[in-house]
Amino acid sequence: MKVIYTDTPGNERGVCYRLLSEFFGVIGTASEVVVDGDAQEIVDAYQAAGIKVSDGNEQEATETDPLKMKVPELKEWLAAKGITFDATAKKEDLQALVPAE
DSSP states (O other): OEEEEESSOOOOTTEEEEETTOOOSOOTTOSEEEEOSSOHHHHHHHHHTTOEEEOSOOOOOOOOOGGGSOHHHHHHHHHHTTOOOOTTOOHHHHHTTSOOO
């Protein structure tokens, strides 16, 4: 799930919006976090949890090989393929679910 911290929340489907002033802790189900504003404590908390944080402006190349993906992206990839998995599974266990091509 994508989480966006901003002072101007939107209504994009599948995105969780939070006000910058209302940070109560890391949302553990977040796969990507965008911080639109100056809130270093939010950035630091998510980075410490191993969750990708950006300002929403950079265009990062998306990894297409599921065996090279980070855990949040791999989970999204598996879910998109209809492959069920334990939400607490380790990366190696998730990679084992990737079908051989």
